[in-house]
Every structure is written in C-alpha cells, then in structure tokens.
Amino acid sequence: MHDFNRRTLLGAALALTATGFGTLGFPGPALAQADIGRAANFIQTTGQDLVAAINDQSRDIAARRQRVSAVLRRAVDVDGVGRFIIGRWWRQASAQEQQEYMKLFEETLIRNLSARFGEYQGVRFSLGRSQQRTEDDVLVNTIIERPNSAPFSLDWRVAEIGGQPKVVDVIAEGTSLRLTQRSEYSSVIQRNNGSVAALLQAMRGQIQQLAAREQGR
Amino acid sequence: MPLLAAALLAGCATRPPASDPESLAEYEQTNDPAEPTNRRLYAVHQAIDQYALRPVAVGYRAAVPQPVRTGIRNVLGNLRTPVILANDMLQGEPRRAGDTLGRFVINSTIGLGGIFDVAERWFGVRGHAEDYGQTLARWGVGEGPYIFVPVLGPSNPRDLVGFGLGIVSDPLSWFGQGAVVDGLVYGRTGITVVDTRESLINTIDDVNRTSLDSYSTLRSAYRQRRAAEISNQGEVAPAAAGSTGYGVGTGMDQQRR
Numbered sequence: 001m002h003d004f005n006r007r008t009l010l011g012a013a014l015a016l017t018a019t020g021f022g023t024l025g026f027p028g029p030a031l032a033q034a035d036i037g038r039a040a041n042f043i044q045t046t047g048q049d050l051v052a053a054i055n056d057q058s059r060d061i062a063a064r065r066q067r068v069s070a071v072l073r074r075a076v077d078v079d080g081v082g083r084f085i086i087g088r089w090w091r092q093a094s095a096q097e098q099q100e101y102m103k104l105f106e107e108t109l110i111r112n113l114s115a116r117f118g119e120y121q122g123v124r125f126s127l128g129r130s131q132q133r134t135e136d137d138v139l140v141n142t143i144i145e146r147p148n149s150a151p152f153s154l155d156w157r158v159a160e161i162g163g164q165p166k167v168v169d170v171i172a173e174g175t176s177l178r179l180t181q182r183s184e185y186s187s188v189i190q191r192n193n194g195s196v197a198a199l200l201q202a203m204r205g206q207i208q209q210l211a212a213r214e215q216g217r
Numbered sequence: 218m219p220l221l222a223a224a225l226l227a228g229c230a231t232r233p234p235a236s237d238p239e240s241l242a243e244y245e246q247t248n249d250p251a252e253p254t255n256r257r258l259y260a261v262h263q264a265i266d267q268y269a270l271r272p273v274a275v276g277y278r279a280a281v282p283q284p285v286r287t288g289i290r291n292v293l294g295n296l297r298t299p300v301i302l303a304n305d306m307l308q309g310e311p312r313r314a315g316d317t318l319g320r321f322v323i324n325s326t327i328g329l330g331g332i333f334d335v336a337e338r339w340f341g342v343r344g345h346a347e348d349y350g351q352t353l354a355r356w357g358v359g360e361g362p363y364i365f366v367p368v369l370g371p372s373n374p375r376d377l378v379g380f381g382l383g384i385v386s387d388p389l390s391w392f393g394q395g396a397v398v399d400g401l402v403y404g405r406t407g408i409t410v411v412d413t414r415e416s417l418i419n420t421i422d423d424v425n426r427t428s429l430d431s432y433s434t435l436r437s438a439y440r441q442r443r444a445a446e447i448s449n450q451g452e453v454a455p456a457a458a459g460s461t462g463y464g465v466g467t468g469m470d471q472q473r474r
Contacts, residue, residue, distance in 0.1 A: 088239045112427050148283065174445025180437045186243065187433035202429045 039138035039158035040130045042165040046075040047125050047142060054120055061118065065214070068114040077159070077166035078106045084168075085182045086196075089189050093196040101196070104203040111210045122147045136160065137168065229253065248363050249436060255365040259432050262367035266414075270368070271421075274414035288332040290412055294344055295324050295331025296405065299388050304347035308355050310449075316342050346446075349386070350379025354447040363436055368410075371439035 053067035082105040083090060093101060117123075128141030137159040145151040157169035157176075170177045185199055192198030230252040233240035249255060278286070298321040305314035320336040328335040336342045353375050354360070361374035372380070384390060390402060428434040 088243070116423065173442055175438045175441045179441060180434055183247070183437035184428055184430050184434045187430045191430070199429075206427070206429060 035160075036130050036132055036138050039165050040127060040140050042075075042158060043140040043142065043156050043167075044127055046071065046167070047127075049075075050117060051123055051125060054117055054123055062214070065114045065118050068117055069110045072110055072113055073106075075167050076109070077161045077168050078109060080159075080161060080166070080168055081109070081178055082106065084178050085185055087182055087186060089186065089194075089196055089199075092194065097196050097200060100200055101203075104200060104207065107207055108203055108210075111207065111214075115210065115214070120144070120146055128153065133157065139171070247436070248360070248440070250362050251364065255363065256432055258367055259365045259435075262365065262370075265367055266421075270410070270414050271418070273411055274418055277411050278415050278418065286412070286415065289408065290416075291324070291328070291334050292331045293405070293409055293412060294334075295321065295328075296389060297346070300349075300383050300386065301345070301347045303386060304349060304352045307352045308347070313345060313347075313449075316345070317347075320344055345449075348376075348379050349382035350376035350443075351447045353379055354443075360440075360443070363440070365432075365436075371435050376443070 049071045050068060053064060053071055056064055056067065059067070079102065082102050085105070086093075086101060090098065124145045125142050126145075128143055130138055130140045133139045137157050140156045140158055142154050142156065143151050144154055152172070155171040156167050157171065158165050159168045160166075161168075168178070188199045188202055189196060230244070230250055232250070233244050235241060281289075298317060302314055302317045302321070305311075305317050319340075320334075320342055323336045323340065323342075324331045324334060327333075334344070337344065358375050360376070364372050364374065364377065366372055366377070369380070389405075392398070424431050424434050424438075
C-alpha cells in the first residue's frame with residue numbers, strides 16, 4: 001500500500017515535470033519521447049504553410065520558391081539529416097570540410113525540395129494515419145493531390161529536436177529519402193577513393209546546375 | 218542467363234579487408250558484389266532509355282489523353298489477375314485473394330473488360346500487386362546479390378526467378394499459337410513496357426537530375442521499396458504493376474491510398 005502510493009506520487013511528479021518541459025518548451029532530455037498528436041499537428045501546420053506558399057498566385061515563381069524554402073528551413077532538422085546522410089565519412093572529413101559540407105548540404109536539400117514542391121501548383125494535401133515508429137520518432141502519413149494526376153502518399157518522420165518537432169525524413173513508397181541519399185553520397189566518396197573533397201566538389205557542381213535551372217525559368 | 222552469369226563473373230567489386238569493419242559493413246549492406254559489371258549494364262540501359270524507352274514514353278503521354286492511359290493501365294492490371302491471385306494464395310492471404318478475385322469479376326464485367334476500375338470507385342476495393350519474387354521472399358528465400366538488367370531495371374536473382382515464374386505461370390501465355398496470339402502477347406508486353414516507363418517519367422527525370430550517382434540511388438530505392446512491398450505494409454502496391462523491374466518497383470505517381 002505504502003509502496004503503491006509512493007509509486008503513484010513519483011509517477012505524478014514525473015508526469016508534471018514532463019508536461020512542464022513540454023509546455024514551457026525547455027529542451028527535454030537528449031532523446032525526448034515523440035508525441036503522436038503533436039507530430040501530426042506539426043505536419044498539418046507545416047503542410048498548410050507549404051501549400052499556401054506553393055499556391056500563392058500573388059507572387060512570381062522566385063518569390064514563391066523563397067517562401068517554400070523558408071518553411072522548409074524552419075521545419076526540417078537540416079543539421080541532423082545532413083549528419084545522418086554523410087554517416088561514417090564525417091569523421092574522415094577535416095573540420096573545414098565538415099563545415100563546408102553542412103553549408104552545401106543545406107543548400108542542396110532546400111533547393112531540391114523547393115524546386116520539386118514548386119512544381120506542385122494547385123496542390124492539396126490531407127492527413128492520414130500517424131503511428132509511433134520508435135521511442136523518439138513518429139511517422140505521419142499525408143495524401144498529396146495535384147490537378148490532373150493521381151494522388152500519392154508521403155510519410156513524414158518527425159522527431160523532437162531540442163524540444164521542437166522537426167522533420168527528419170520523408171518516405172515515398174517505402175523509400176526513405178535520407179537512406180537513399182546516404183547511399184548516394186557514400187558511393188560518390190568511395191568511387192573517389194574515400195575523398196570527401198570529391199563529394200563537396202560534386203555538390204558544388206550540382207548547386208550551380210540547380211541555380212542555372214532556376215534562372216532558366 | 219549464361220550471358221548474365223559470364224558478365225557477373227567478369228567484374229567483381231573488391232571486398233574490403235576485415236581490418237576495416239565499417240567499410241566491410243557497408244559493403245555487405247549494399248549487397249552489390251558485381252558492382253563494376255552492374256554499372257556497365259546500367260550505362261547500356263541509360264543509352265537505351267535515352268534513345269528509345271523514354272522518348273516513346275514521352276510520346277505516348279503526349280499523344281494519348283490521360284483517361285485513355287488510365288483505362289489502358291487498368292486493363293493491364295486486370296490481365297495480371299491470375300498471377301496476383303496465385304501469389305495472394307501462395308502467401309496465405311485469403312482476404313487479399315478475395316479482393317483480387319472480386320475485383321476481377323466486377324471490373325471484367327461492369328468495368329467493361331477492366332477498362333474502368335469500378336471495384337475501387339464504387340466498392341472501395343483497391344487493387345494491389347503481388348509477384349512470385351515477393352512470395353519467394355515470404356517463404357524465406359533471400360534476395361541474393363543485386364543485379365541491374367538493361368530494360369528490366371534493378372533486380373536480384375530471387376526477383377528474376379519470380380519474374381520468369383510470372384511469365385510461365387500466366388494462363389494467358391498458355392493458350393493458342395499462331396500470328397494472332399503471338400501478336401497479342403507481344404502487344405501486351407510492349408504496352409506494359411511503355412505504360413510502366415510513362416508512369417516513371419517524372420520520378421526517373423528527378424533522379425537523373427538531382428542524384429550525384431543515379432546508379433546507387435536506384436539501387437537503394439529499389440531494395441527499400443521491395444522490402445516494403447514484401448511486408449505488405451503501408452500502401453505500396455500499384456494496381457497495374459508491370460512486368461519490368463521498374464514496374465514491380467517504383468510507380469511513384471500511381472494512385473495509392
């Protein structure tokens with residue numbers, strides 16, 4: 001009996017601290033538990049922001065794209081995804097290379113995603129089912145509908161990063177963006193005899209191409 | 218097949234030494250011991266694709282209006298029923314087998330020979346794909362090393378065997394002989410290839426444009442997607458999955474809900 005009371009008290013105290021951290025927005029413990037409802041809300045809001053930015057007819061394409069990238073920068077855990085993707089090669093890179101990689105990665109990711117979403121004129125989306133994947137991330141499903149093409153499903157992996165929900169992966173048809181890109185980058189480095197510099201050079205080349213394409217529109 | 222085997226023997230990737238556990242782990246994870254050969258075959262495929270497959274698919278998209286293309290895709294999917302049904306049953310999935318059979322009956326009749334997917338639109342029964350490669354996987358057969366086959370796309374020994382079983386087990390390939398039957402069989406194969414490639418135009422354009430190494434992007438995407446299809450999780454299976462590796466793999470723009 002005594003024991004039971006003590007346990008409930010302890011539980012209540014823990015719960016209180018947890019909600020306290022949650023509502024005050026303190027950065028929780030390193031592996032904060034993800035909350036399904038919170039993750040779904042976050043994707044709902046972010047999705048609405050994105051759709052509004054994409055379909056904003058009052059702006060030209062460049063301004064729209066800028067608005068899209070602003071939303072993405074806010075919503076995506078760019079640093080975490082970048083580190084995940086370069087994986088084991090991070091330690092082989094010099095401090096300067098690491099810094100440059102992060103810069104190039106952010107630019108590539110944001111440019112690629114905003115170019116792709118930028119083409120989704122007239123897009124609508126709806127929230128599907130969300131499910132807890134692991135202790136610290138939640139998979140939120142969305143259905144994307146575009147005029148004149150069949151709807152398709154996209155899953156967003158959301159984790160708590162520094163007390164804020166952030167997108168850490170996008171999954172289409174069972175294919176994870178970050179896993180695919182990790183294998184791509186690693187392959188580039190390996191085929192250049194383990195040179196991270198070669199990857200950075202390829203990324204710079206790609207950013208130039210993307211920029212040229214954006215100009216071309 | 219002998220040609221393939223010879224090609225596989227010709228070029229093998231060097232296995233990293235045990236002293237480098239991280240490289241070794243990645244080498245095993247990648248599962249592509251014949252990478253140099255596969256890359257050569259991929260280059261061949263890219264040339265064929267650039268000059269034949271993609272232009273034909275683009276022309277098809279331009280010439281044939283979307284409702285007609287959807288009808289064609291529905292018919293192709295309906296024709297695949299025997300293979301899908303057999304695999305639903307071989308995997309011990311009575312509910313999915315029931316869906317497949319019910320769809321076939323309804324779409325072949327009310328849906329005018331499968332042109333209209335009435336089963337989904339009116340009855341809410343969505344189509345799904347299955348193939349012998351997936352069944353073999355469910356029975357515990359490993360995928361074996363990654364193989365890239367020109368025109369067919371990314372694959373592996375298990376899925377190639379499954380692909381062959383799919384052809385020989387298809388009742389539509391059992392009946393009749395003569396020019397008309399041959400014509401129909403080849404015609405169906407040809408349309409399947411064009412339809413599949415058309416469904417992948419945007420996806421593959423994206424990969425070619427944004428990937429620093431499209432070969433490894435496709436390899437990774439194919440293997441992840443196959444794993445998801447085999448587990449029947451999520452909403453992965455396209456109704457009219459074609460018979461090519463890409464078709465069994467990646468119709469990203471197809472309806473899934």
